[in-house]
Amino acid sequence: MNDNRAASAKSTQPKIYLDIVEKLRLMIQDDGLLPGDKIPSERELSERLQVGRSSVREALRSLELLGLIETRRGEGTFIKVFQEHRLVELLGAFFLLDEKTRNNLRETKILLEQACLQGLMQKTPPEKMEEMIQWAESHDWDDEIFFKKIFQLNPNHLLERIWIVVNSYEKSSGKTSRMAQKKLYVDLLHALKNKQGQDVNSIYLSGLRK
Amino acid sequence: MNDNRAASAKSTQPKIYLDIVEKLRLMIQDDGLLPGDKIPSERELSERLQVGRSSVREALRSLELLGLIETRRGEGTFIKVFQEHRLVELLGAFFLLDEKTRNNLRETKILLEQACLQGLMQKTPPEKMEEMIQWAESHDWDDEIFFKKIFQLNPNHLLERIWIVVNSYEKSSGKTSRMAQKKLYVDLLHALKNKQGQDVNSIYLSGLRK
DNA sequence: GTATTAAAGTGGTCTGACCACGTTTTCTCT
Protein backbone atom coordinates (compact mmCIF):
# COMPACT_ATOMS: atom_id res chain seq x y z
CA MET A 1 0.00 0.00 0.00
CA ASN A 2 2.91 2.19 -0.59
CA ASP A 3 2.11 4.45 -3.44
CA ASN A 4 -1.25 4.90 -5.02
CA ARG A 5 -2.93 7.38 -2.79
CA ALA A 6 -1.79 10.09 -5.14
CA ALA A 7 -4.17 8.65 -7.65
CA SER A 8 -6.99 8.29 -5.18
CA ALA A 9 -6.79 11.62 -3.40
CA LYS A 10 -7.82 13.56 -6.42
CA SER A 11 -11.45 14.25 -5.75
CA THR A 12 -10.97 17.31 -3.57
CA GLN A 13 -7.84 18.80 -5.04
CA PRO A 14 -7.32 21.77 -2.78
CA LYS A 15 -4.32 21.40 -0.61
CA ILE A 16 -4.59 18.75 1.99
CA TYR A 17 -3.39 20.89 4.80
CA LEU A 18 -6.22 23.35 4.27
CA ASP A 19 -8.58 20.46 4.34
CA ILE A 20 -7.11 19.37 7.62
CA VAL A 21 -7.51 22.84 9.06
CA GLU A 22 -11.17 22.64 8.23
CA LYS A 23 -11.53 19.11 9.57
CA LEU A 24 -9.88 20.21 12.77
CA ARG A 25 -12.29 23.06 13.06
CA LEU A 26 -15.22 20.71 12.72
CA MET A 27 -13.66 18.24 15.10
CA ILE A 28 -13.21 20.90 17.73
CA GLN A 29 -16.70 22.12 17.18
CA ASP A 30 -18.38 18.74 17.28
CA ASP A 31 -16.47 17.52 20.27
CA GLY A 32 -17.06 20.79 22.05
CA LEU A 33 -13.42 21.30 22.82
CA LEU A 34 -12.47 24.40 24.74
CA PRO A 35 -9.28 26.35 25.27
CA GLY A 36 -6.85 24.26 27.22
CA ASP A 37 -8.16 20.99 25.89
CA LYS A 38 -5.90 18.57 24.15
CA ILE A 39 -6.41 17.62 20.55
CA PRO A 40 -5.39 14.25 19.10
CA SER A 41 -1.73 13.64 18.44
CA GLU A 42 -0.22 14.22 15.04
CA ARG A 43 0.13 10.53 14.42
CA GLU A 44 -3.43 9.82 15.38
CA LEU A 45 -4.77 12.61 13.20
CA SER A 46 -2.63 11.33 10.39
CA GLU A 47 -4.18 7.92 10.65
CA ARG A 48 -7.70 9.02 11.37
CA LEU A 49 -7.79 11.41 8.42
CA GLN A 50 -5.81 9.11 6.19
CA VAL A 51 -3.15 11.67 5.33
CA GLY A 52 0.55 11.90 5.87
CA ARG A 53 1.87 13.21 9.13
CA SER A 54 3.69 15.98 7.32
CA SER A 55 0.42 17.32 6.02
CA VAL A 56 -1.03 17.25 9.49
CA ARG A 57 1.97 19.17 10.68
CA GLU A 58 1.59 21.81 8.01
CA ALA A 59 -1.93 22.41 9.22
CA LEU A 60 -1.00 22.43 12.88
CA ARG A 61 1.98 24.70 12.38
CA SER A 62 -0.22 27.15 10.52
CA LEU A 63 -2.72 27.25 13.33
CA GLU A 64 0.10 27.58 15.79
CA LEU A 65 1.49 30.59 14.02
CA LEU A 66 -1.95 32.09 14.14
CA GLY A 67 -2.00 31.56 17.86
CA LEU A 68 -4.97 29.25 17.83
CA ILE A 69 -3.18 26.24 19.22
CA GLU A 70 -0.14 25.57 21.31
CA THR A 71 2.18 22.63 21.16
CA ARG A 72 4.30 21.27 23.92
CA ARG A 73 6.94 18.77 23.02
CA GLY A 74 6.45 15.48 24.75
CA GLU A 75 2.98 16.42 25.83
CA GLY A 76 0.78 17.23 22.90
CA THR A 77 -1.16 19.95 21.15
CA PHE A 78 -3.65 22.12 22.94
CA ILE A 79 -6.28 24.66 22.08
CA LYS A 80 -5.23 28.05 23.18
CA VAL A 81 -7.04 31.09 24.41
CA PHE A 82 -6.80 33.44 21.53
CA GLN A 83 -4.53 36.40 21.94
CA GLU A 84 -2.69 38.70 19.64
CA HIS A 85 0.45 36.70 19.75
CA ARG A 86 2.69 37.18 16.77
CA LEU A 87 0.29 39.03 14.61
CA VAL A 88 2.00 42.28 15.17
CA GLU A 89 5.46 41.18 14.28
CA LEU A 90 4.26 39.10 11.41
CA LEU A 91 2.09 41.59 9.67
CA GLY A 92 4.17 44.59 10.42
CA ALA A 93 7.30 42.82 9.39
CA PHE A 94 6.07 41.57 6.10
CA PHE A 95 4.38 44.61 4.73
CA LEU A 96 4.35 48.28 5.02
CA LEU A 97 0.79 49.43 5.04
CA ASP A 98 -0.38 52.11 2.71
CA GLU A 99 -2.07 55.23 3.90
CA LYS A 100 -5.53 54.07 2.95
CA THR A 101 -5.26 50.83 4.85
CA ARG A 102 -3.90 52.58 7.88
CA ASN A 103 -6.80 54.99 7.88
CA ASN A 104 -9.22 52.11 7.64
CA LEU A 105 -7.57 50.49 10.58
CA ARG A 106 -7.70 53.57 12.69
CA GLU A 107 -11.25 54.36 11.76
CA THR A 108 -12.40 50.83 12.44
CA LYS A 109 -10.65 50.68 15.74
CA ILE A 110 -12.20 53.90 16.92
CA LEU A 111 -15.55 52.66 15.81
CA LEU A 112 -15.21 49.44 17.73
CA GLU A 113 -14.09 51.19 20.83
CA GLN A 114 -16.95 53.62 20.73
CA ALA A 115 -19.38 50.80 20.22
CA CYS A 116 -17.89 48.88 23.10
CA LEU A 117 -18.20 51.85 25.40
CA GLN A 118 -21.80 52.45 24.47
CA GLY A 119 -22.59 48.81 24.95
CA LEU A 120 -20.89 48.76 28.31
CA MET A 121 -22.86 51.74 29.47
CA GLN A 122 -26.09 49.93 28.87
CA LYS A 123 -25.12 46.56 30.18
CA THR A 124 -22.64 46.93 33.00
CA PRO A 125 -23.77 47.22 36.61
CA PRO A 126 -22.21 50.03 38.66
CA GLU A 127 -20.35 47.57 40.88
CA LYS A 128 -18.42 46.26 37.94
CA MET A 129 -17.63 49.76 36.84
CA GLU A 130 -16.48 50.62 40.32
CA GLU A 131 -14.14 47.66 40.23
CA MET A 132 -12.72 48.87 36.98
CA ILE A 133 -12.21 52.34 38.40
CA GLN A 134 -10.40 50.86 41.36
CA TRP A 135 -8.16 48.93 39.09
CA ALA A 136 -7.45 51.90 36.89
CA GLU A 137 -6.44 54.03 39.82
CA SER A 138 -4.21 51.47 41.42
CA HIS A 139 -2.36 50.09 38.44
CA ASP A 140 -0.15 51.24 35.64
CA TRP A 141 -1.41 50.93 32.13
CA ASP A 142 -1.43 52.40 28.67
CA ASP A 143 -4.17 52.84 26.12
CA GLU A 144 -3.95 49.35 24.82
CA ILE A 145 -4.18 47.69 28.19
CA PHE A 146 -6.96 50.00 29.18
CA PHE A 147 -9.10 49.11 26.22
CA LYS A 148 -8.25 45.49 26.51
CA LYS A 149 -9.85 45.54 29.93
CA ILE A 150 -12.73 47.57 28.64
CA PHE A 151 -13.45 44.99 26.02
CA GLN A 152 -13.16 42.18 28.51
CA LEU A 153 -15.85 43.87 30.53
CA ASN A 154 -18.22 43.79 27.61
CA PRO A 155 -20.02 40.46 27.32
CA ASN A 156 -19.80 40.70 23.55
CA HIS A 157 -16.63 38.74 23.15
CA LEU A 158 -16.92 38.69 19.42
CA LEU A 159 -16.45 42.42 19.50
CA GLU A 160 -13.44 41.91 21.69
CA ARG A 161 -11.85 39.52 19.29
CA ILE A 162 -12.40 41.75 16.34
CA TRP A 163 -10.86 44.60 18.23
CA ILE A 164 -7.84 42.53 19.16
CA VAL A 165 -7.16 41.81 15.54
CA VAL A 166 -7.75 45.33 14.34
CA ASN A 167 -5.68 46.69 17.15
CA SER A 168 -2.83 44.37 16.29
CA TYR A 169 -2.94 45.47 12.72
CA GLU A 170 -2.96 49.07 13.64
CA LYS A 171 -0.06 48.63 15.98
CA SER A 172 1.90 47.02 13.21
CA SER A 173 1.23 50.02 11.03
CA GLY A 174 3.58 51.94 13.21
CA LYS A 175 1.81 55.02 14.30
CA THR A 176 0.56 55.17 17.83
CA SER A 177 -2.68 56.97 17.54
CA ARG A 178 -2.97 58.36 21.02
CA MET A 179 -1.31 58.92 24.35
CA ALA A 180 -2.86 57.91 27.58
CA GLN A 181 -3.71 60.49 30.13
CA LYS A 182 -4.73 58.57 33.12
CA LYS A 183 -7.06 61.23 34.42
CA LEU A 184 -8.93 61.43 31.17
CA TYR A 185 -9.64 57.75 31.17
CA VAL A 186 -10.68 57.72 34.77
CA ASP A 187 -13.12 60.48 33.92
CA LEU A 188 -14.32 58.29 31.13
CA LEU A 189 -14.95 55.47 33.53
CA HIS A 190 -16.94 57.67 35.83
CA ALA A 191 -19.05 58.94 32.97
CA LEU A 192 -19.60 55.32 32.01
CA LYS A 193 -20.67 54.39 35.49
CA ASN A 194 -23.09 57.28 35.61
CA LYS A 195 -24.34 56.39 32.17
CA GLN A 196 -23.66 59.78 30.71
CA GLY A 197 -23.49 58.72 27.12
CA GLN A 198 -22.72 62.09 25.66
CA ASP A 199 -19.83 62.63 28.03
CA VAL A 200 -18.43 59.18 27.39
CA ASN A 201 -18.23 59.88 23.74
CA SER A 202 -16.77 63.34 23.97
CA ILE A 203 -14.19 62.29 26.51
CA TYR A 204 -13.23 59.37 24.33
CA LEU A 205 -12.85 61.56 21.31
CA SER A 206 -10.79 64.11 23.16
CA GLY A 207 -8.38 61.33 24.03
CA LEU A 208 -7.60 60.72 20.40
CA ARG A 209 -4.56 62.27 18.84
CA LYS A 210 -3.66 63.37 15.38
CA MET B 1 15.66 39.27 16.20
CA ASN B 2 14.20 36.14 17.59
CA ASP B 3 11.48 36.18 20.12
CA ASN B 4 9.43 33.28 21.34
CA ARG B 5 11.06 32.03 24.41
CA ALA B 6 7.78 31.76 26.21
CA ALA B 7 8.73 31.46 29.80
CA SER B 8 10.92 28.51 30.42
CA ALA B 9 14.49 28.20 31.44
CA LYS B 10 14.90 25.28 29.14
CA SER B 11 17.58 25.81 26.61
CA THR B 12 15.47 24.42 23.84
CA GLN B 13 16.09 26.18 20.61
CA PRO B 14 13.09 27.85 19.07
CA LYS B 15 11.28 25.84 16.49
CA ILE B 16 12.98 25.84 13.18
CA TYR B 17 9.95 26.82 11.21
CA LEU B 18 9.58 30.01 13.20
CA ASP B 19 13.18 30.72 12.56
CA ILE B 20 12.57 30.29 8.88
CA VAL B 21 9.64 32.67 8.98
CA GLU B 22 11.96 35.25 10.44
CA LYS B 23 14.73 34.52 7.96
CA LEU B 24 12.24 34.88 5.16
CA ARG B 25 11.18 38.21 6.49
CA LEU B 26 14.74 39.44 6.54
CA MET B 27 15.35 38.03 3.11
CA ILE B 28 12.35 39.84 1.71
CA GLN B 29 13.38 43.00 3.45
CA ASP B 30 17.01 42.94 2.41
CA ASP B 31 16.31 42.01 -1.15
CA GLY B 32 13.60 44.59 -1.35
CA LEU B 33 11.03 42.13 -2.59
CA LEU B 34 7.57 43.48 -3.30
CA PRO B 35 4.12 41.94 -3.63
CA GLY B 36 4.05 39.79 -6.72
CA ASP B 37 7.71 38.92 -6.57
CA LYS B 38 8.87 35.36 -6.45
CA ILE B 39 10.73 33.98 -3.49
CA PRO B 40 13.28 31.17 -3.72
CA SER B 41 11.99 27.65 -4.18
CA GLU B 42 11.47 25.34 -1.25
CA ARG B 43 14.43 23.24 -2.20
CA GLU B 44 16.70 26.22 -2.54
CA LEU B 45 15.60 27.65 0.78
CA SER B 46 16.13 24.27 2.33
CA GLU B 47 19.70 24.18 1.11
CA ARG B 48 20.51 27.81 1.68
CA LEU B 49 19.25 27.79 5.25
CA GLN B 50 20.57 24.31 5.93
CA VAL B 51 17.28 22.89 7.09
CA GLY B 52 14.99 20.18 5.89
CA ARG B 53 12.50 20.92 3.20
CA SER B 54 9.63 19.92 5.45
CA SER B 55 10.58 22.64 7.88
CA VAL B 56 10.65 25.15 5.07
CA ARG B 57 7.22 23.98 4.08
CA GLU B 58 5.84 24.37 7.58
CA ALA B 59 6.95 27.97 7.50
CA LEU B 60 5.63 28.63 4.02
CA ARG B 61 2.32 26.95 4.66
CA SER B 62 1.84 29.06 7.77
CA LEU B 63 2.45 32.24 5.86
CA GLU B 64 0.19 31.02 3.14
CA LEU B 65 -2.69 30.40 5.50
CA LEU B 66 -2.25 33.92 6.72
CA GLY B 67 -2.45 35.13 3.18
CA LEU B 68 1.01 36.63 3.20
CA ILE B 69 2.27 34.49 0.36
CA GLU B 70 0.76 32.54 -2.48
CA THR B 71 1.96 29.32 -4.02
CA ARG B 72 1.32 28.10 -7.49
CA ARG B 73 2.17 24.52 -8.26
CA GLY B 74 4.76 24.22 -10.93
CA GLU B 75 5.58 27.90 -10.77
CA GLY B 76 6.72 28.90 -7.34
CA THR B 77 5.92 30.96 -4.29
CA PHE B 78 5.05 34.63 -4.47
CA ILE B 79 4.54 37.51 -2.13
CA LYS B 80 0.99 38.69 -1.88
CA VAL B 81 -0.43 42.12 -1.38
CA PHE B 82 -1.34 42.94 2.14
CA GLN B 83 -4.99 43.59 1.49
CA GLU B 84 -5.61 39.94 0.90
CA HIS B 85 -4.57 38.65 4.27
CA ARG B 86 -6.96 36.11 5.68
CA LEU B 87 -6.63 36.76 9.33
CA VAL B 88 -10.09 38.08 9.96
CA GLU B 89 -11.68 35.17 8.21
CA LEU B 90 -9.56 32.61 9.94
CA LEU B 91 -10.03 33.90 13.41
CA GLY B 92 -13.69 34.11 12.80
CA ALA B 93 -13.82 30.67 11.38
CA PHE B 94 -12.24 29.12 14.34
CA PHE B 95 -13.63 29.96 17.64
CA LEU B 96 -17.01 31.30 16.90
CA LEU B 97 -18.49 28.10 18.04
CA ASP B 98 -19.57 28.71 21.58
CA GLU B 99 -23.10 29.72 22.30
CA LYS B 100 -22.32 32.98 23.97
CA THR B 101 -20.33 34.24 21.03
CA ARG B 102 -23.11 33.21 18.76
CA ASN B 103 -25.47 35.52 20.52
CA ASN B 104 -23.08 38.37 19.89
CA LEU B 105 -23.32 37.93 16.18
CA ARG B 106 -26.53 39.81 15.69
CA GLU B 107 -25.49 42.64 17.93
CA THR B 108 -22.17 43.02 16.19
CA LYS B 109 -23.68 42.87 12.77
CA ILE B 110 -26.15 45.60 13.58
CA LEU B 111 -23.37 47.66 14.97
CA LEU B 112 -21.28 47.28 11.86
CA GLU B 113 -24.16 48.15 9.62
CA GLN B 114 -25.01 51.23 11.58
CA ALA B 115 -21.43 52.32 11.50
CA CYS B 116 -21.20 51.73 7.80
CA LEU B 117 -24.29 53.80 7.18
CA GLN B 118 -23.03 56.66 9.27
CA GLY B 119 -19.70 56.55 7.53
CA LEU B 120 -21.34 56.50 4.15
CA MET B 121 -23.41 59.51 4.96
CA GLN B 122 -20.32 61.54 5.62
CA LYS B 123 -18.20 60.31 2.81
CA THR B 124 -20.35 59.48 -0.16
CA PRO B 125 -21.14 62.08 -2.82
CA PRO B 126 -24.82 62.40 -3.83
CA GLU B 127 -24.12 61.08 -7.32
CA LYS B 128 -22.97 57.78 -5.92
CA MET B 129 -25.98 57.63 -3.72
CA GLU B 130 -28.22 58.37 -6.65
CA GLU B 131 -26.63 55.48 -8.52
CA MET B 132 -27.36 53.22 -5.62
CA ILE B 133 -30.94 54.36 -5.50
CA GLN B 134 -31.31 53.67 -9.19
CA TRP B 135 -29.94 50.21 -8.71
CA ALA B 136 -32.17 49.51 -5.73
CA GLU B 137 -35.28 50.51 -7.64
CA SER B 138 -34.51 48.56 -10.74
CA HIS B 139 -33.26 45.29 -9.32
CA ASP B 140 -34.40 42.54 -7.05
CA TRP B 141 -32.55 41.99 -3.84
CA ASP B 142 -32.82 40.94 -0.23
CA ASP B 143 -31.30 42.33 2.93
CA GLU B 144 -28.01 40.61 2.49
CA ILE B 145 -27.44 41.79 -1.04
CA PHE B 146 -28.53 45.26 -0.10
CA PHE B 147 -26.03 45.58 2.68
CA LYS B 148 -23.33 43.97 0.65
CA LYS B 149 -23.68 46.80 -1.81
CA ILE B 150 -23.85 49.32 0.99
CA PHE B 151 -20.57 48.08 2.36
CA GLN B 152 -18.98 48.12 -1.05
CA LEU B 153 -19.88 51.76 -1.30
CA ASN B 154 -17.94 52.52 1.83
CA PRO B 155 -14.24 53.01 1.16
CA ASN B 156 -13.41 51.30 4.43
CA HIS B 157 -12.93 47.83 3.03
CA LEU B 158 -11.73 46.47 6.30
CA LEU B 159 -15.16 47.14 7.70
CA GLU B 160 -16.62 45.35 4.72
CA ARG B 161 -14.53 42.28 5.31
CA ILE B 162 -15.44 42.11 8.95
CA TRP B 163 -19.09 42.40 8.07
CA ILE B 164 -18.85 39.66 5.50
CA VAL B 165 -17.49 37.29 8.09
CA VAL B 166 -19.93 38.24 10.80
CA ASN B 167 -22.82 38.11 8.38
CA SER B 168 -21.96 34.72 7.04
CA TYR B 169 -21.71 33.29 10.50
CA GLU B 170 -24.93 34.80 11.59
CA LYS B 171 -26.54 33.28 8.57
CA SER B 172 -25.21 29.88 9.42
CA SER B 173 -26.40 30.23 12.98
CA GLY B 174 -29.89 29.90 11.62
CA LYS B 175 -31.92 32.84 12.70
CA THR B 176 -32.51 35.36 9.98
CA SER B 177 -32.77 38.58 11.80
CA ARG B 178 -34.88 40.65 9.48
CA MET B 179 -36.89 40.91 6.39
CA ALA B 180 -37.68 44.47 5.58
CA GLN B 181 -39.60 45.86 2.69
CA LYS B 182 -38.03 47.35 -0.31
CA LYS B 183 -39.64 50.69 0.28
CA LEU B 184 -38.10 50.99 3.69
CA TYR B 185 -34.64 50.56 2.29
CA VAL B 186 -35.23 52.99 -0.49
CA ASP B 187 -36.31 55.51 2.10
CA LEU B 188 -33.11 54.74 3.91
CA LEU B 189 -31.11 55.51 0.82
CA HIS B 190 -32.81 58.83 0.36
CA ALA B 191 -32.19 59.76 3.95
CA LEU B 192 -28.58 58.79 3.39
CA LYS B 193 -28.32 60.95 0.33
CA ASN B 194 -29.80 63.89 2.15
CA LYS B 195 -27.52 63.26 5.08
CA GLN B 196 -30.31 62.97 7.58
CA GLY B 197 -28.42 60.98 10.16
CA GLN B 198 -31.21 60.65 12.64
CA ASP B 199 -33.59 59.35 10.02
CA VAL B 200 -31.05 56.91 8.68
CA ASN B 201 -30.69 55.36 12.06
CA SER B 202 -34.33 55.19 12.92
CA ILE B 203 -35.26 53.77 9.56
CA TYR B 204 -32.54 51.19 9.90
CA LEU B 205 -33.72 50.17 13.34
CA SER B 206 -37.33 49.94 12.24
CA GLY B 207 -36.22 47.46 9.61
CA LEU B 208 -34.94 45.00 12.19
CA ARG B 209 -37.05 42.06 13.18
CA LYS B 210 -36.91 39.94 16.21
C1' DG C 1 10.07 30.05 -38.73
C1' DT C 2 6.65 27.20 -36.08
C1' DA C 3 4.93 23.17 -33.81
C1' DT C 4 5.90 19.22 -31.03
C1' DT C 5 8.24 17.01 -27.57
C1' DA C 6 11.43 16.24 -23.93
C1' DA C 7 13.59 17.89 -19.91
C1' DA C 8 14.01 20.55 -15.95
C1' DG C 9 12.07 23.10 -12.17
C1' DT C 10 8.56 23.61 -8.59
C1' DG C 11 5.04 22.77 -5.30
C1' DG C 12 2.22 18.67 -3.01
C1' DT C 13 2.30 14.53 -0.46
C1' DC C 14 3.82 10.36 1.75
C1' DT C 15 6.93 7.24 4.34
C1' DG C 16 10.10 6.05 7.61
C1' DA C 17 13.66 7.16 10.39
C1' DC C 18 15.82 9.59 14.40
C1' DC C 19 16.00 12.89 18.24
C1' DA C 20 14.40 15.41 22.57
C1' DC C 21 11.37 15.78 26.01
C1' DG C 22 7.40 14.59 29.36
C1' DT C 23 4.58 10.99 31.36
C1' DT C 24 3.67 6.53 32.82
C1' DT C 25 4.90 2.15 34.11
C1' DT C 26 8.03 -1.11 35.86
C1' DC C 27 11.74 -2.47 38.53
C1' DT C 28 14.85 -2.36 42.36
C1' DC C 29 16.51 -1.49 46.75
C1' DT C 30 15.68 -0.64 51.37
Added chain:
DNA sequence: AGAGAAAACGTGGTCAGACCACTTTAATAC
Protein backbone atom coordinates in the same frame (compact mmCIF):
# COMPACT_ATOMS: atom_id res chain seq x y z
C1' DA D 1 5.15 -2.43 51.27
C1' DG D 2 6.94 1.93 50.06
C1' DA D 3 9.99 5.19 47.95
C1' DG D 4 13.04 6.21 44.50
C1' DA D 5 15.38 5.01 40.17
C1' DA D 6 15.21 3.23 35.58
C1' DA D 7 13.09 1.79 31.52
C1' DA D 8 9.25 2.10 28.23
C1' DC D 9 6.08 4.72 25.93
C1' DG D 10 3.82 8.73 23.80
C1' DT D 11 4.42 13.05 21.67
C1' DG D 12 6.26 16.86 19.07
C1' DG D 13 10.62 18.29 16.07
C1' DT D 14 13.36 17.41 12.17
C1' DC D 15 15.31 15.31 8.33
C1' DA D 16 16.09 12.70 3.90
C1' DG D 17 14.35 10.67 0.02
C1' DA D 18 10.91 9.26 -2.92
C1' DC D 19 6.96 10.06 -6.15
C1' DC D 20 3.23 12.83 -8.25
C1' DA D 21 1.10 16.87 -10.88
C1' DC D 22 1.82 20.85 -13.08
C1' DT D 23 4.39 24.77 -15.55
C1' DT D 24 8.10 26.65 -17.86
C1' DT D 25 11.84 26.19 -20.77
C1' DA D 26 14.88 24.03 -23.97
C1' DA D 27 15.66 20.83 -27.58
C1' DT D 28 14.06 18.71 -31.62
C1' DA D 29 11.47 17.87 -35.84
C1' DC D 30 9.02 19.69 -39.60
